[in-house]
Amino acid sequence: ACTNSPSSSQQASSATYDASASSASGTAAIGGEVVEHPEQLPRVAADPAKVPPPPDYTGARTHEIHLVAREVLAELKKGVIFRFMTFNGQVPGPMIRVRQGDTIDLYFTSDPKNKYPHNIDFHSVYGTGGGAVALMCGPGQTRHIRFKVMYPGAFIYHCAVPDLDMHISSGMFGMMVVEPPEGLPPVDREFYIGQHEVYVKPPVNDHTEALFDMDAMMQEIPQYVLFNGAFKGLTSEGYGPMHAKQHERVRIFFVDGGPNLSSSFHPIGNVWTRAWRDGGLANVPEKYLQTINVPPGSCAVVEMDLPIAETIHLADHSITRYARKGLGADIVVSGK
Amino acid sequence: ACTNSPSSSQQASSATYDASASSASGTAAIGGEVVEHPEQLPRVAADPAKVPPPPDYTGARTHEIHLVAREVLAELKKGVIFRFMTFNGQVPGPMIRVRQGDTIDLYFTSDPKNKYPHNIDFHSVYGTGGGAVALMCGPGQTRHIRFKVMYPGAFIYHCAVPDLDMHISSGMFGMMVVEPPEGLPPVDREFYIGQHEVYVKPPVNDHTEALFDMDAMMQEIPQYVLFNGAFKGLTSEGYGPMHAKQHERVRIFFVDGGPNLSSSFHPIGNVWTRAWRDGGLANVPEKYLQTINVPPGSCAVVEMDLPIAETIHLADHSITRYARKGLGADIVVSGK
Amino acid sequence: ACTNSPSSSQQASSATYDASASSASGTAAIGGEVVEHPEQLPRVAADPAKVPPPPDYTGARTHEIHLVAREVLAELKKGVIFRFMTFNGQVPGPMIRVRQGDTIDLYFTSDPKNKYPHNIDFHSVYGTGGGAVALMCGPGQTRHIRFKVMYPGAFIYHCAVPDLDMHISSGMFGMMVVEPPEGLPPVDREFYIGQHEVYVKPPVNDHTEALFDMDAMMQEIPQYVLFNGAFKGLTSEGYGPMHAKQHERVRIFFVDGGPNLSSSFHPIGNVWTRAWRDGGLANVPEKYLQTINVPPGSCAVVEMDLPIAETIHLADHSITRYARKGLGADIVVSGK
Ligand SMILES: [Cu+2]
Ligand SMILES: [Cu+2]
Ligand SMILES: [Cu+2]
Ligand SMILES: [Cu+2]
Ligand SMILES: [Cu+2]
Ligand SMILES: [Cu+2]
Ligand code: NA
Ligand code: NA
Ligand code: NA
Ligand code: NA
Ligand code: NA
Ligand code: NA
Ligand SMILES: [Zn+2]
Ligand SMILES: [Zn+2]
Ligand SMILES: [Zn+2]
Ligand SMILES: [Zn+2]
Ligand SMILES: [Zn+2]
Ligand SMILES: [Zn+2]
Ligand SMILES: [Zn+2]
Ligand SMILES: [Zn+2]
Ligand SMILES: [Zn+2]
Structure with missing residues (x-):
């Protein structure tokens, strides 16, 4: 059990995705999917105040983390509908916060409605592709890896399929903070x-x-x-x-x-x-x-x-x- | 009284601005103002050897600084006439040099011949827009703010109106050096x-x-x-x-x-x-x-x-x- | 005598340059030289494992270094023939490794088959152009300079003729490592x-x-x-x-x-x-x-x-x- 799992945050945020609009779509050379009610498309912007608390436990801990790849049509601005690719329906993906020496039990699932393959490269992890090879998922698949975070720092994680630039540009990136053993100095507020x-x-x-x-x-x-x-x-x-x-x-x-x-x-x-x-x-x-x-x-x-x-x-x-x-x-x- | 005021430097440098050429101007889609004698246009290049001396006083001081926004036609190279926007007719704007804990009495004026609104964002200042909101001036206007420089460093100042990228690209930037209490190590020459x-x-x-x-x-x-x-x-x-x-x-x-x-x-x-x-x-x-x-x-x-x-x-x-x-x-x- | 001279590395690598293809060339607006057997063009990619050993001698040493500018047709990828400009036929040019306080006896030669002038700017050297002025060579010429490396660091060297961006983009850059007196910490392997x-x-x-x-x-x-x-x-x-x-x-x-x-x-x-x-x-x-x-x-x-x-x-x-x-x-x- 772990209070730090990002799986509880915003992962339902694409629930308002309009399936009927989707079924009426035409992906032509001149444009993408047609959306009847863009105003009903979900918010993908992560809440900047939703920051996990610093590690307050003693000793190393194992964290169970669930990340879900979700392709989500949303307005990046009023009038511009974009096919975001996300972790858990939000950009950036959930912030993960652990301590050097902790273990991550990472479950990665690709939404069955997705069109593309996805995976994750964690800069916080030693290993080929930062985990990307082991985590490659087609739509509907789940992969699991367990790893220990061995060095401190604030690290990006991101999708790392061959078209990774397109996937990152579509929103597939987030952050894992690995605090040093002594922690970070206390502050009043974090974003x-x-x-x-x-x-x-x-x-x-x-x-x-x-x-x-x-x-x-x-x-x-x-x-x-x-x-x-x-x-x-x-x-x-x-x-x-x-x-x-x-x-x-x-x-x-x-x-x-x-x-x-x-x-x-x-x-x-x-x-x-x-x-x-x-x-x-x-x-x-x-x-x-x-x-x-x-x-x-x-x-x-x-x-x-x-x-x-x-x-x-x-x-x-x-x-x-x-x-x-x-x-x-x-x-x-x-x-x- | 203060020997450090940039108001005495180069602020008259746009005096050679050719008003008659200006009145003969046509601002068409295909080109801007016509200048009869480009060779008489002013120099905007700041003298790189004009560096204020390091603070040599004891205790905190109040500096009266005058910055003037001037839109100046000048040749950026022989044959290329450009509408520079400047602080005091020079690019970069005057270097300001003070010590942490000093107070700045800042007067900002916009030349009555200007066409655009201007202001200043000082990276050396705490406060909304780095002072830009309080300093917004239409042509002919003057604004005044007083502030204390609370942290050391070499900081840019620049115009920060909504089209700030255009104004900075036209020349509206300069530097304020806030020396730490112990000063900088002495050197033989500064540029x-x-x-x-x-x-x-x-x-x-x-x-x-x-x-x-x-x-x-x-x-x-x-x-x-x-x-x-x-x-x-x-x-x-x-x-x-x-x-x-x-x-x-x-x-x-x-x-x-x-x-x-x-x-x-x-x-x-x-x-x-x-x-x-x-x-x-x-x-x-x-x-x-x-x-x-x-x-x-x-x-x-x-x-x-x-x-x-x-x-x-x-x-x-x-x-x-x-x-x-x-x-x-x-x-x-x-x-x- | 010095074991560190890059003159012994890869300098013969352009020996497979196909002179007959060259003589059959046509440099037209629509394309460059025609190459009958691109598969015979030389490799310019430097071997990343070819790293000079760290200085193991006591006291300052004089190193005789030979660098040769070679313009070399080669495939940058299968099907794309590019006129590389190189130091010693390789990209990047030979790595040079010395110790702060050492002296470099530098001989620079331009291959007689070259078309362009070349020289070298060493970031590791005090002096106008980092040596570039003294080392300017037309095809077939050789220049010599002797200099002492006075500060530690890993520094680029590169061609610095007026079209230096084109020459660097064509491959004319390499590295000189000037180790500090105490050396670098030992590691198991270097690239x-x-x-x-x-x-x-x-x-x-x-x-x-x-x-x-x-x-x-x-x-x-x-x-x-x-x-x-x-x-x-x-x-x-x-x-x-x-x-x-x-x-x-x-x-x-x-x-x-x-x-x-x-x-x-x-x-x-x-x-x-x-x-x-x-x-x-x-x-x-x-x-x-x-x-x-x-x-x-x-x-x-x-x-x-x-x-x-x-x-x-x-x-x-x-x-x-x-x-x-x-x-x-x-x-x-x-x-x-
Ligand atoms: Cu992806
Ligand atoms: Cu990465
Ligand atoms: Cu402005
Ligand atoms: Cu700024
Ligand atoms: Cu060259
Ligand atoms: Cu250089
Ligand atoms: Na990694
Ligand atoms: Na691809
Ligand atoms: Na660019
Ligand atoms: Na500021
Ligand atoms: Na604007
Ligand atoms: Na140099
Ligand atoms: Zn946890
Ligand atoms: Zn509508
Ligand atoms: Zn690879
Ligand atoms: Zn002063
Ligand atoms: Zn004229
Ligand atoms: Zn705002
Ligand atoms: Zn040597
Ligand atoms: Zn062939
Ligand atoms: Zn010059």
């Missing part, structure tokens, strides 16, 4: 955010799935760059901002899925008081960084102090992506 | 250099303003990448190289405005003896780095020893930008 | 790998040289991204994988020639136990990094532990380059 880029052709209309744009991905020129898979998703224009209180210290677990672009991660109106570059929790954190390079397929653990009440806008400081391609995640700091 | 990229369509002819290329910016494929806003500007092909003497140690305050590209900053013929990555002056500097990643919206403070007389060429080692897109800044080291 | 990107138009047919694509290079959108100059070159689809044994610690000397792209260097199925960012051997190495940013014109020295038998796939985690543009280098870890 979980993932950046990735979407390569998609303009949709035929606002009821038709926009098709993946392989040429754009080859050029590494995405149409959208998103936090948690939604256009301005974590702002008042989307699902609403995050909230914190003056004088708190907040920590962000940040994962850059890519598939191709580095993020120059910056908090507009604040500074990273403390930052573990590349998620390297075994290293001395850097202090007072304005902007931190986060390569695709990597992470950062960053913290801010909140001496004043303000609204902080998170951004990739490749700032056209923030101004015009959909990045948006705000933290509203209320005074006290 | 100040900013990199940014320009997205512009080919000009109709050499008397017509080249128009901004929004598509190129969306693709992050600039036509020009420049040091201090000028094509090969800090070399003998431009305004002339920098100068230093053998056996000196020189420090460069480097800011990457972007708006989108990381710089892989390298001194051809030398090495960074000591480097504060991302301008993080609170951290232990790294030693002997050949090339340092500087994200857009970030800085680096780097130093070189000069054991021999030589000419050092500064470059972004994304070397096509150096070979073909206009980067050029040389340091001539004379023997002694 | 040497270089990444670079190729800008080339689609070949007319599989017997005709593919032409360089200057527009693609200006856009920084390569057709191929390669390890050691060969498509999936260091895998079973190419020249075969590397080999190591369980429980060993392996070190990789990694150089990113660019000319333009950063590498997000990651070992699929493993983690960098210890990493010297940017080749900065004078610094404390970072621990447990999943992915490390390596700018163009820079290096990284990275290590892995091999607790289990597995196959490790090296990748740039800008993962479309790995999935679709040719990156491939595997390390097969056999159990024991």
Whole structure:
């Protein structure tokens, strides 16, 4: 038994998937599936405040984790329907938090309604493909692996089939945090955010799935760059901002899925008081960084102090992506 | 009273702006404003040797700083007229140098001849937009804020209106250095250099303003990448190289405005003896780095020893930008 | 006399160059040289296991090094003939390994059959162009310089003529490791790998040289991204994988020639136990990094532990380059 299993989070979030719309679909050269009621499509944006607690147990523990590959039609922004591929119906996939030396009992299932094969590469794991070979699943299949996490850090996990760039770009990435034996310093509040880029052709209309744009991905020129898979998703224009209180210290677990672009991660109106570059929790954190390079397929653990009440806008400081391609995640700091 | 105010530097540099040419302008789809005498357009390239001295006072001080947004037609290279947007008529904007715990009395004015709204985001400041909301100015307006700099480092400041990528790409960025209480180690010579990229369509002819290329910016494929806003500007092909003497140690305050590209900053013929990555002056500097990643919206403070007389060429080692897109800044080291 | 001279390695590798095919060539707008027997073209991929031993001598030593610029037609993949430019017929050029304080007696020769001028910029050297000015050679010429390596680190060397981006993209880069006085910690096995990107138009047919694509290079959108100059070159689809044994610690000397792209260097199925960012051997190495940013014109020295038998796939985690543009280098870890 384990309180940390992400299997209980958001995995039912694709329940609103409209099967009738799906059966009326036509996948033509000019567009994808037709959706009668796009407004009923599910939310894929992970709740950034849903962060597992730090390990509080003594000794090594075994965690039973369930991850489910789900292909989910959803609006990445109003009027743009995209075939997300997800872990547990959310982008990024559930954050997993364990301690160095713990064991993971990992069950991976592919939703029977899926069209594509999927697997998982955990950067936190020694072994061919980071587990990907052992976890390959066709629709309806389940695989199980057990492994020990042997080194500390914040690590991405992601689908790693041959078309992995397309699958990651469709949302198949998440984070596993392996805390060092002494744990992380306590903070007042934690958030979980993932950046990735979407390569998609303009949709035929606002009821038709926009098709993946392989040429754009080859050029590494995405149409959208998103936090948690939604256009301005974590702002008042989307699902609403995050909230914190003056004088708190907040920590962000940040994962850059890519598939191709580095993020120059910056908090507009604040500074990273403390930052573990590349998620390297075994290293001395850097202090007072304005902007931190986060390569695709990597992470950062960053913290801010909140001496004043303000609204902080998170951004990739490749700032056209923030101004015009959909990045948006705000933290509203209320005074006290 | 304060000797450190950038308001006294170069702010009159746009005085040669040709108002008559401006009144004869036609802003058509095929080109921008027509300039009768491009050779009379002002220089916007900041003098890289104009570096404020380190804080030499005891105790905290209040600095009165005046920054003026000026839209300035100038040649980015011979034959290419560009509508620069600047702080105080120069690119990068004036370097501001203070000490942690000091107070800034900041006056921001927008030139009455401007067309666009402007503001400033200081990465050195806690507060919504880094001050941008409080400093928003239409043409002819002035705003004032007072703030305390609470953490050390070398920080970019930049315009942060909704079209901020266009404004930064037009030149609206500069640097504020907040020295730690103990100061920086002494060196023999200091320089100040900013990199940014320009997205512009080919000009109709050499008397017509080249128009901004929004598509190129969306693709992050600039036509020009420049040091201090000028094509090969800090070399003998431009305004002339920098100068230093053998056996000196020189420090460069480097800011990457972007708006989108990381710089892989390298001194051809030398090495960074000591480097504060991302301008993080609170951290232990790294030693002997050949090339340092500087994200857009970030800085680096780097130093070189000069054991021999030589000419050092500064470059972004994304070397096509150096070979073909206009980067050029040389340091001539004379023997002694 | 010196056992470390790279002049003995692979320099005869272009001996199979087909002069008769060359004389039958036509360099037309639609294609390059015609090659009758592409299967007889030489291998340019450097052997990743050919790593010079660490300095084992006491006191400073003088090393006589011979580097030869060779333009070599070769297949970068089956059916794509490319005019490589190389040091000693291999990509990356020979790894040179010395100790801080040593002297290099460097002889640079340009093959008489070359068409282009060449030189060398060593990032490990103080002096204008890193030696490039003194080493400029037309076809058939030889130049000599002698220099002392004064600072430690892993440094790129590369051709630095005005078209240096084209020459580097054609293969003209390698690495010089300057060990600190105390040396590097011992490991069980070492490899040497270089990444670079190729800008080339689609070949007319599989017997005709593919032409360089200057527009693609200006856009920084390569057709191929390669390890050691060969498509999936260091895998079973190419020249075969590397080999190591369980429980060993392996070190990789990694150089990113660019000319333009950063590498997000990651070992699929493993983690960098210890990493010297940017080749900065004078610094404390970072621990447990999943992915490390390596700018163009820079290096990284990275290590892995091999607790289990597995196959490790090296990748740039800008993962479309790995999935679709040719990156491939595997390390097969056999159990024991
Ligand atoms: Cu998948
Ligand atoms: Cu990965
Ligand atoms: Cu502005
Ligand atoms: Cu900013
Ligand atoms: Cu060359
Ligand atoms: Cu170089
Ligand atoms: Na892994
Ligand atoms: Na595929
Ligand atoms: Na690009
Ligand atoms: Na700020
Ligand atoms: Na706008
Ligand atoms: Na050099
Ligand atoms: Zn658990
Ligand atoms: Zn509808
Ligand atoms: Zn916002
Ligand atoms: Zn002052
Ligand atoms: Zn004229
Ligand atoms: Zn120069
Ligand atoms: Zn030797
Ligand atoms: Zn044949
Ligand atoms: Zn492989």
